[in-house]
Amino acid sequence: MRLKIIIDILKPLRKIVKVISKEGTETIGVIKYERIPDFCYVCGIIGHTMKKCQNKRQGLEVHDSNLQHGSWMRALSVTPNQNRGIRRNKVELVKKTAQSNDD
Numbered sequence: 001m002r003l004k005i006i007i008d009i010l011k012p013l014r015k016i017v018k019v020i021s022k023e024g025t026e027t028i029g030v031i032k033y034e035r036i037p038d039f040c041y042v043c044g045i046i047g048h049t050m051k052k053c054q055n056k057r058q059g060l061e062v063h064d065s066n067l068q069h070g071s072w073m074r075a076l077s078v079t080p081n082q083n084r085g086i087r088r089n090k091v092e093l094v095k096k097t098a099q100s101n102d103d
Helices: none
Strands: 016-020 026-032 090-097
Touching: none
Parallel strands: none
Antiparallel strands: 016 026, 026 090
16 A cells, blocks of 8 residues: 655654544555655654664663654655656555444
């Protein structure tokens, strides 16, 4: 699935997206970003890294296990010959649910 999204660089990067089709099918996908500039793995905001993060709590030890963002959010780079030279952000489908007939 391909989606075009607008990113507010003052807010943390989104990790997932939920899409509901006309038929009521709900799809949840993990967002992977291509060609994304440096961003902080602590707060998820573009423009700085963990070392210069002003949002991390004082005295909090930062480990990979307690980070909400990370390198897993970066999509693998695409060579110019793949996808007819077009580079796009990727969404990996995680969960799909059917429409409920309880209405």
